[in-house]
Amino acid sequence: MDKKISCNRILKLMGNRFEFTVVARDHLSGEKAIDTAVSEVERIEALLSTFKDSSETNLINQNAGIKPIEVGDEILQLIQRSIKISDLTQGAFDITYGSIDTSLWNFDVKMTSLPDEKTALKSVHLINYKNIALDTANLTVLLKMRGMRIGFGGIGKGYAADRAKQVLQEIGIESGIVNAAGDLITWGTQPNGQPWTIGIADPDQRAKAFSALNISDMAIATSGNYEKYATVNGKKYSHTIDPKTGLPVSGIKSVSILCKSAELADALATPVMVMGVKIGLNLINQLQQVACVIVDDADQIHTSNNINIKY
Numbered sequence: 001m002d003k004k005i006s007c008n009r010i011l012k013l014m015g016n017r018f019e020f021t022v023v024a025r026d027h028l029s030g031e032k033a034i035d036t037a038v039s040e041v042e043r044i045e046a047l048l049s050t051f052k053d054s055s056e057t058n059l060i061n062q063n064a065g066i067k068p069i070e071v072g073d074e075i076l077q078l079i080q081r082s083i084k085i086s087d088l089t090q091g092a093f094d095i096t097y098g099s100i101d102t103s104l105w106n107f108d109v110k111m112t113s114l115p116d117e118k119t120a121l122k123s124v125h126l127i128n129y130k131n132i133a134l135d136t137a138n139l140t141v142l143l144k145m146r147g148m149r150i151g152f153g154g155i156g157k158g159y160a161a162d163r164a165k166q167v168l169q170e171i172g173i174e175s176g177i178v179n180a181a182g183d184l185i186t187w188g189t190q191p192n193g194q195p196w197t198i199g200i201a202d203p204d205q206r207a208k209a210f211s212a213l214n215i216s217d218m219a220i221a222t223s224g225n226y227e228k229y230a231t232v233n234g235k236k237y238s239h240t241i242d243p244k245t246g247l248p249v250s251g252i253k254s255v256s257i258l259c260k261s262a263e264l265a266d267a268l269a270t271p272v273m274v275m276g277v278k279i280g281l282n283l284i285n286q287l288q289q290v291a292c293v294i295v296d297d298a299d300q301i302h303t304s305n306n307i308n309i310k311y
Contacts, residue, residue: 003191004023004024004025004175004191005023005024005025005026005027005030005191006021006022006023006024006030006190006191007021007022007023007024007027007030007031007033007034008020008021009031009034009038011038013038013041013042013045013160013180014041014044014045014048014049014156014157014160014180015051016157016180016181017181018038018041018178018179018180018181019177019178019179020034020037020038020164020176020177020178020179021176021177021178021179022034022037022168022173022175022176023173023174023175023176023188023189023190023191024173033168033171033173036167036168036171037164037167037168037178040160040163040164040167041160041163041164041180044156044159044160044163045160047072047074047075048075048078048152048156050098050149050151056069056071056072056075057075057150057151057152059071060141060143060150061098061143061148061149061150063142063143064143064144064145064146064147064148064149065143065144065145065146065147065148066146067142068133068135068138068140068141068142069140069141069142070138070139070140071139071140071141072139073139075141076134076136076139076141078152078155078159079095079132079134079141079150080134080136081155081263081267082095082129082152082155082267083095083129083132083134085155085264085267085268085271086129088283089268089271089274089275089283090275091128091129091243091244092242092243092244092270092271092272092274092275093154093155093267093268093270093271093274094127094128094129094243095129095132095150095151095152095154095155096126096127096128096129096131096132096143096148096149096150097124097127097151097153097154097241097243098148098149098150098151099124099126099127099147099148099149100123100124100127100241100243100246112232113232114232114237114247114248115246115247117245117247119246120245120246120247121245121246122246123246124241124243124244124245124246126145126147126148126149127243131143131144131145131148132144132150154266154267154270155263155266155267156266157180157181157183157262157266158180158183158219158221158261158262158263158264158265158266158267159262159263159266160180161178161179161180161183161184161185161219161262161263161266162185162219162261162262162263164178164180165178165185165187165262169187174187174188175187175188175189175190175191176188177196178262180262180266182221182222183219183220183221183262183265183266184198184219184220184221184262185218185219185261185262186198186215186216186217186218186219187216187217188216188217189216195214195215195216196214196215196216197213197214197215198213198215198220213258215258217260218258218259218260219258219259219260219261219262219264219265220256220257220258220265221256221257221262221265221266221268221269222254222255222256222257222269223240223254223255223269223270223272223273224253224254224255225237225239225240225250225252225253225254225273230248235250236250236297237249237250240270240273240274242274243274249273249274249276250297251276251277251296251297252272252273252276252277252280252294252295252296252297253295253296253297253299254294254295255269255270255272255273255280255292255293255294256269256292256293256294257269257272257284257290257291257292258290258291258292258293258307259287259289259290259291260289264290268284268290268292272284272292272294277294277296277302280292280294281294281302281304284304285304285305285306290304291303291304291306291307292304292307293307
């Protein structure tokens, strides 16, 4: 049997740290394969970016409340899937969050108070996925109200990871990992035939994992309050904003979602934080082939019914 090697590359894409690992015959074929995956992520970034004036996403936003914009089938389908997640999570996931008034939030040590409820509610008045009008026959998207903005921050990295995996498999890479800033998908096995193993970070000590899981042919995404948060009157608030209230969520330190698709894992991690432990777990327990690990503010670990964590 041919001996295989592992090739690895880390770079910044979509404003985030991406890491590609492929198992290949030799370094040259491994590096060429990674080039293909990088090109695919760059292509998706050009579609979804809100920083590039020419992106389809920006054209939709610039014409909010004015006219429908013709888009490619790929972005239309991604919006359709996003709307399905919004329905599933009762609006806790919503790609129209782009209109939120970010001037209210600076999640750092200087933040000493929360905005009042009225101000917070006003800041999210344009967030409503039901105001996205899709015409699948003519491939058009219209945001119904002026000032509305969509953004794919909650699903785009996962989608890019899934697509990178797909293009790598299409060129014959049988094993690998794509890690899009913590939204991670694996397939196949390590060069020694062992399954891929990942650690779920301890929310209080990023460098330390509290649990290790074998996850070959699986995806995992983690959303947490350990990267960006504010402490107000002794209570820790996540940088995750509840799209219904405009206020930051509290009660959960981290949510890890495991399933077959990085896109789905990415899209479910944040809304479970918004929904809270009980409602979030109830949702995950109703989904097939989706598992969840939640660490709450009291360091209690909660898991969905279909997962066994060893720690």
